[in-house]
Amino acid sequence: MDWKNKLRNAGYRITDAREQMMDLLINTQTALSPMQIHKALAEQGSQMGLVSVYRNLAVLQENDLVCMVFAPDGSAAYTAGGIGHHHHVLCQRCLNSASFEGCEGFADLIQEIEAQTQFKVQGHLLQFYGLCSECQKNEIHV
Amino acid sequence: MDWKNKLRNAGYRITDAREQMMDLLINTQTALSPMQIHKALAEQGSQMGLVSVYRNLAVLQENDLVCMVFAPDGSAAYTAGGIGHHHHVLCQRCLNSASFEGCEGFADLIQEIEAQTQFKVQGHLLQFYGLCSECQKNEIHV
């Protein structure tokens, strides 16, 4: 199911603002801050206000159409890749974002944590940071 | 080495503000926001300004005396537990924080990610969320 039907089925409307945002996020490799999204759309001629960017990010995120990731500096950035349960690798240099599945290996770790801490584990936050292939090339010449 | 010497050796001074903050963070099970720290210290009679809380959190964090964690809502909170490379489990209900070591199991996962994404992985962000033992008890009566 494409994102439009997903939104429609959830009772949301398909607006220009949402189309522009989805197009941008889908076609951008790097994770973008709300401000960057706003700026990029403005440069494309969009009149959309920053407020709508925030509001729609919330809607899109709620419907699993975009993910929030933490940039290396701790700030929030958004990206459209990835379906189902997955995680992200972010390039520390250019914020290029890739997704991957597989945190099954956690089962053992979670058991150990629960034994050690007496917590009941219910969820996790996992991201990797590194260098994308492009930035690795440039890194050589440092 | 206790935290005072650690700071001293790094060229920082031991001030009332820093002592109050360390005492508070060491004796508090839950992760605290800058605001909560400021409020708690004010209630103890401290005159410390919120600005100093922020500044000293930065200093203490830089010296690995406190850790920043992400609360379930994405906001930053601080806790003093844990030495060396470690991670945290946070209670979603009360923000109780426990630390654990062991992300060795990541070696395989990282190799897989690097193969899949062409990234060179250099670091990671990992936290678990769940219920602490106290909150599990209360959960039963929901």
Place this chain on the structure above:
DNA sequence: ATGCTTATTGAAAAATATTATCAATAAGGA
């Protein structure tokens, strides 16, 4: 196509969170 209902938008303002400035104070070595 047309009208109606209501979600959505933009603009401005409010609320929050964080950082910078600078004179006054205090830590800690001489």
Place this chain on the structure above:
DNA sequence: TCCTTATTGATAATATTTTTCAATAAGCAT
């Protein structure tokens, strides 16, 4: 005890996110 300089508090400046509200537009029913 003095001196140097990191640290502090108060204020202001930035940055970030949310709220409010009238105007607009999406999409269903006609």
